[in-house]
Amino acid sequence: xxxxxxxxxxxxxxLAAIAVAVGxxxxxxxxxxxxxxxxxxxxxxLVDTLEQNFGVHPAYRRNHAKGLCVVGHFQSNGAxxxxxxxALFARGSVPVVGRLAIPGGNPAGSDGAAxxxxxxxxxxxxxxxxxxxAMNAAPVFVVNSVEGFYALQQASRPQADTGKxxxxxxxxxFQAHPETGAFREWAKTATPSSSYANSAYHxxxxxxxxxxxxxxxxxxxxxQPVAEYQPIxxxxxxxxxxxxxxxxxxxxxxxxxxxxxxxxxxxxxxTHDATRAWPAHRRSIDAGELVIERAxxxxxxxxxxxxxxxxxxxxxxxxxxxxLLSARSAAYSESFNRRTREQAALAAKEPQS
Amino acid sequence: MKARPAYFPLSLRILHWLMAPLxxxxxxxxxxxxxxxxxxxxxxxxxHKPLGAVLLVLVLLRLTVRLSQRVPALPGEIPxxxxxxxxxxxxxxxxLLILQPLVGWAMQSAGGYPVVxxxxxxxxxxxxxxxxxxxxxxxxxxVIAYLLMASILLxxxxxLFHGLIRRDGVLASMTGGRLPAAAPASPPGEG
Ligand code: HEM
Ligand code: HEM
Ligand code: HEM
Numbered sequence: 001x002x003x004x005x006x007x008x009x010x011x012x013x014x015l016a017a018i019a020v021a022v023g024x025x026x027x028x029x030x031x032x033x034x035x036x037x038x039x040x041x042x043x044x045x046l047v048d049t050l051e052q053n054f055g056v057h058p059a060y061r062r063n064h065a066k067g068l069c070v071v072g073h074f075q076s077n078g079a080x081x082x083x084x085x086x087a088l089f090a091r092g093s094v095p096v097v098g099r100l101a102i103p104g105g106n107p108a109g110s111d112g113a114a115x116x117x118x119x120x121x122x123x124x125x126x127x128x129x130x131x132x133x134a135m136n137a138a139p140v141f142v143v144n145s146v147e148g149f150y151a152l153q154q155a156s157r158p159q160a161d162t163g164k165x166x167x168x169x170x171x172x173x174f175q176a177h178p179e180t181g182a183f184r185e186w187a188k189t190a191t192p193s194s195s196y197a198n199s200a201y202h203x204x205x206x207x208x209x210x211x212x213x214x215x216x217x218x219x220x221x222x223x224q225p226v227a228e229y230q231p232i233x234x235x236x237x238x239x240x241x242x243x244x245x246x247x248x249x250x251x252x253x254x255x256x257x258x259x260x261x262x263x264x265x266x267x268x269x270x271t272h273d274a275t276r277a278w279p280a281h282r283r284s285i286d287a288g289e290l291v292i293e294r295a296x297x298x299x300x301x302x303x304x305x306x307x308x309x310x311x312x313x314x315x316x317x318x319x320x321x322x323x324l325l326s327a328r329s330a331a332y333s334e335s336f337n338r339r340t341r342e343q344a345a346l347a348a349k350e351p352q353s
Numbered sequence: 354m355k356a357r358p359a360y361f362p363l364s365l366r367i368l369h370w371l372m373a374p375l376x377x378x379x380x381x382x383x384x385x386x387x388x389x390x391x392x393x394x395x396x397x398x399x400x401h402k403p404l405g406a407v408l409l410v411l412v413l414l415r416l417t418v419r420l421s422q423r424v425p426a427l428p429g430e431i432p433x434x435x436x437x438x439x440x441x442x443x444x445x446x447x448x449l450l451i452l453q454p455l456v457g458w459a460m461q462s463a464g465g466y467p468v469v470x471x472x473x474x475x476x477x478x479x480x481x482x483x484x485x486x487x488x489x490x491x492x493x494x495x496v497i498a499y500l501l502m503a504s505i506l507l508x509x510x511x512x513l514f515h516g517l518i519r520r521d522g523v524l525a526s527m528t529g530g531r532l533p534a535a536a537p538a539s540p541p542g543e544g
Contacts, residue, residue, distance in 0.1 A: 008517065008518055008520060011518070014517040014518055015518070017513070017517060018510060018513040018514060018517060018518075021509060021510075021513055022506050022509055022510045022513075025377070025505070025506060025509060026502075026506055028381060029380060029381060029384065029502055032381040032382075032384050032385040032388075033384035033385070033388055034384075034385075034388040034389075040388065040389075041390050042387075042388045042389065042390065043387065043388075043389075043390055043394075044388075046390060128467060128475045129467075129475070130467050146390045146391070305465055305482060305484050306465055307464065307465070307466070309466075311395060311398075312466065312467060312469075315472045315473035318472070319395065321392075323391065323392050325395065326390065326391065326392045326393070326394045326395035326396075327390040327391070327394070329394065329395055329398070330386075330387075330389065330390045330394040330395075331390065336464070337488075337491055340464070340484035340487055340488055341484075341488040341491075343484050344484045344485040344487075344488045347484075347485070348485075
């Protein structure tokens with residue numbers, strides 16, 4: 001091969017062109033990574049704000065930190081296959097690994113003071129296509145945007161002296177966020193249940209079910225307890241640790257059951273807003289029974305290393321346009337990465353624990 | 354030395370220019386999605402996994418073609434140590450391109466996630482769930498990404514240096530354009 005031995009014409013221009021190309025690509029990378037926008041709300045900042053409110057508790061979830069694992073199965077009656085082609089809705093039994101918890105990032109949080117309970121489920125059909133959902137006892141969520149969630153965490157930061165949020169900041173937050181109205185209305189009248197076993201749990205977000213013909217229908221799901229709801233008793237209110245023991249007592253007498261309800265939305269029912277309930281009397285399909293057979297401590301239990309990411313969906317269930325779904329998926333991954341890294345480090349230090 | 358072609362074979366040129374924008378896009382998508390909580394996050398993840406799998410297939414195909422074809426030599430005036438460096442940098446690029454999607458797939462498996470490429474298509478798990486391996490691989494996926502980006506920046510600078518400053522036919526050997534001085538030994542498209 002030959003080459004031009006002389007210096008090329010316009011050498012500075014050529015060098016500048018190279019610098020622009022290389023610098024431009026590097027800048028595009030930095031821009032995508034957010035180097036030039038420190039104000040951008042990122043998964044890391046969301047999880048940081050939870051850590052600021054609740055402290056860092058190595059190896060624990062950054063929210064709903066206190067909980068326990070449950071194991072059982074979903075006995076599908078086949079009714080769900082009318083509206084979804086997901087394998088788990090066909091008649092039959094699917095193993096389930098779940099987690100019951102209370103909200104907040106403190107693993108020593110008080111059961112008696114918890115405003116609600118939560119249930120996360122992982123359905124494991126034989127041939128893949130698993131489904132994960134993390135549900136709350138409240139029928140609507142408090143905010144409908146991730147910015148709202150972040151602002152709520154900021155407004156409810158415990159003050160150094162009292163250990164409680166600043167009421168003025170909270171009031172200002174609620175003033176600025178009228179979408180929180182439905183949740184606050186619910187919280188005013190609702191009394192937490194006396195047990196994990198007699199509470200309903202709501203998926204809250206809308207999703208779409210896709211049937212065998214590809215037809216899509218908006219849906220919200222919940223599980224309704226077969227055990228009768230009982231309000232929390234006065235002496236339980238002062239008890240920081242009764243939910244797990246109470247659950248074990250019930251399980252010693254037999255499995256616990258919930259009915260899985262698929263509530264179908266109609267045209268114009270909002271699918272993007274977890275603070276707005278759908279009108280009552282929407283058609284609801286009873287898809288079968290969730291049966292919980294045993295419970296186990298979270299440490300070393302089968303739910304510990306699970307990220308109940310709401311976007312782990314089987315073919316036959318599709319995400320909606322609710323922006324919280326993407327936000328949750330991003331934040332749960334960040335929380336999962338932090339806590340599993342810490343867990344691995346702790347295990348390396350103390351092989352016996 | 355046996356005569357070497359002036360151009361990379363057409364198959365390798367197509368693969369190079371197909372993969373180059375896709376790999377750069379994957380790097381931007383990757384760092385963008387882990388720094389985003391908007392609906393863009395989910396949309397980018399939904400592109401990242403299937404596109405990463407496609408790139409794994411493409412790089413394996415490319416390596417197979419590469420090992421079975423003759424490729425141009427660097428111009429003889431380039432000092433031997435620089436030739437070795439150029440060769441090493443290409444080996445590094447290949448290694449990173451093969452490793453990165455495998456690490457992504459393995460890390461998702463170790464994290465206990467189903468590796469769903471799109472509705473209905475799921476890859477088998479490469480590894481059994483392990484928080485320790487998940488942490489190591491998640492760290493590696495980030496480190497490899499930054500190494501890959503740095504190598505690509507150097508690679509781009511070197512390619513443009515050959516094309517604009519030295520004008521020695523190295524850039525043209527991959528673009529297929531006219532070689533600067535000598536008539537091409539084999540016209541583009543024949544490889
Ligand atoms: C943008 C809004 C939200 C953010 C940033 C957020 C954040 C988090 C985080 C960081 C975790 C810990 C995850 C882990 O380490 O595995 C978590 C757990 C949880 N969240 Fe959320 N969350 C949001 C909205 C919601 C909503 C709308 C619901 C109710 C449907 C919900 C229910 C739960 C439940 C049940 C858990 C515990 C899951 C488990 O037991 O593993 N969250 N949340
Ligand atoms: C050429 C191939 C690939 C490239 C260049 C690439 C690049 C990246 C980059 C730059 C990041 C952000 C890393 C960080 O900032 O720490 C990332 C994250 C990620 N990648 Fe890849 N990736 C590739 C293949 C894959 C594959 C095949 C999968 C899975 C099937 C995958 C799954 C992921 C996931 C899930 C994350 C986010 C993890 C989290 O939320 O913590 N990647 N990738
Ligand atoms: C962005 C602009 C790019 C330009 C101008 C460019 C240019 C070139 C040139 C001129 C060569 C031939 C070098 C030689 O003969 O020694 C080459 C080879 C190569 N390029 Fe690029 N490239 C670019 C981007 C990329 C990217 C993003 C990747 C990574 C995916 C990449 C991977 C490679 C590899 C692995 C080789 C070695 C080919 C082989 O020996 O089979 N290039 N490139």
